[in-house]
Amino acid sequence: MNNSKGCAVVRKWWLTSLSAIIACLSFGVSACSSIDCPVQNTVYTGYALYTQDERVDTLRDTMYVFTRRADGTDTLLFNAGIGLTTFQLQISYSHPEDTLRFYFINGDNYAVVDTVWVKKEDIPHFESVDCSASFFHRLTAVRSTHNAIDSIAITKNFVDYDASTSHFHLYLKRHD
Amino acid sequence: MTLRHLISTCISSVTISLLLLLTASSTTQAQGLKLKMFSLVPDSIPMMRGFQVSFDLFGFCQRQLSDYGQYEGALRLNLHDQWFPIVEVGYGVADHTNDEVTGLSYKTKAPYFRVGMDFNLLKKKHGPNRLYGGFRYAYTNYKVDLWRTNYPDPTWQWDTGFGVVGEQYSQHWLEGVLGIDAMIVGPLHLGWSVRYKRRIAHSDGVVGKTWYVPGFGIWGDTRLGGTFNVIIDI
Numbered sequence: 001m002n003n004s005k006g007c008a009v010v011r012k013w014w015l016t017s018l019s020a021i022i023a024c025l026s027f028g029v030s031a032c033s034s035i036d037c038p039v040q041n042t043v044y045t046g047y048a049l050y051t052q053d054e055r056v057d058t059l060r061d062t063m064y065v066f067t068r069r070a071d072g073t074d075t076l077l078f079n080a081g082i083g084l085t086t087f088q089l090q091i092s093y094s095h096p097e098d099t100l101r102f103y104f105i106n107g108d109n110y111a112v113v114d115t116v117w118v119k120k121e122d123i124p125h126f127e128s129v130d131c132s133a134s135f136f137h138r139l140t141a142v143r144s145t146h147n148a149i150d151s152i153a154i155t156k157n158f159v160d161y162d163a164s165t166s167h168f169h170l171y172l173k174r175h176d
Numbered sequence: 177m178t179l180r181h182l183i184s185t186c187i188s189s190v191t192i193s194l195l196l197l198l199t200a201s202s203t204t205q206a207q208g209l210k211l212k213m214f215s216l217v218p219d220s221i222p223m224m225r226g227f228q229v230s231f232d233l234f235g236f237c238q239r240q241l242s243d244y245g246q247y248e249g250a251l252r253l254n255l256h257d258q259w260f261p262i263v264e265v266g267y268g269v270a271d272h273t274n275d276e277v278t279g280l281s282y283k284t285k286a287p288y289f290r291v292g293m294d295f296n297l298l299k300k301k302h303g304p305n306r307l308y309g310g311f312r313y314a315y316t317n318y319k320v321d322l323w324r325t326n327y328p329d330p331t332w333q334w335d336t337g338f339g340v341v342g343e344q345y346s347q348h349w350l351e352g353v354l355g356i357d358a359m360i361v362g363p364l365h366l367g368w369s370v371r372y373k374r375r376i377a378h379s380d381g382v383v384g385k386t387w388y389v390p391g392f393g394i395w396g397d398t399r400l401g402g403t404f405n406v407i408i409d410i
Contacts (some may be wrong), residue, residue, distance in 0.1 A: 036396050067331070068332045070332060071333060077375060085260060092332045093334070094329070096334055098332075123383075124338050126387075128387050131277045131278065133278065133279075133280055135338075
């Protein structure tokens, strides 16, 4: 009789303990949370310089890129690049067409200016309510003036967090 | 060795062999009898042992204390106190408005269901308390409203809106369950369950990822979840 009472007490104690452990685990699980925003969370377009015969080209003049903001003032997107074969530029969140002013300044401080227009569709991108809102883009068209730039072409039309591959091939005129 | 000695040894061997044979034969007969008797005793516990209905208090409290949670009930069939086929049905709600850091809002509400089986892991299966191990298959189909108040593009400074309405999502997932059910009084039981969840298929629409999934919880947060159930035997 005493033995069976003892067993019942042990069983009850065991069930209570197990309940407490599961309760603690459950509350622990619900209390702990992690924020997994992507580390690489900037959306940039990649440009690669190529010669007419599709060989990698190098920027021989110093290049600056400007754009015009909503208030009418200019802002610098790329500062004093030289000797580059690739570079990256920002892309607007939701403007249907970005206008970019490329300045190429040679050793004699002579500047050649070109304008590039990039048309795109903007796609809202969501990771989590804990991560900043961002936009991905689908490039639909690109055109330019032709002072220093010979031509420009879209090579990858989807712009997301991956800027390791180029979205544009930029062909510059040679002045030998 | 004399002839008399040889005869004596032979008689002894035959006697011992006969004795052994008799013993073996009687043991086998006894075992056979026992087996026969065991097989004759019928199982006094019926296969159908009734139903249990339960309500999850954890999801309910979660909804009251935070901006997401679920209301969930379950119907469990008791087969021989060993197997428990179960259907869980719930309604998940999230209403996260204007996040203080990112400014994002996320709204969804949708039903979900889980079906599966629990197994009583206790040695004494017919007692009032149970320790369960089990699995679930779950599915939900839900729409999300997702938006952010207008904000300026950091470079161009154009005002930028961000939002989608009625974006369609769906998800299938599996859960491994470990639970406990303790009798409190009469037909009233209380029980806990801890669950390990794995998404097996999903559709996330065009905006990227999901946040709160009805019945699953916050996606990407943790693979563990739990319930605290009020259970009634019927």
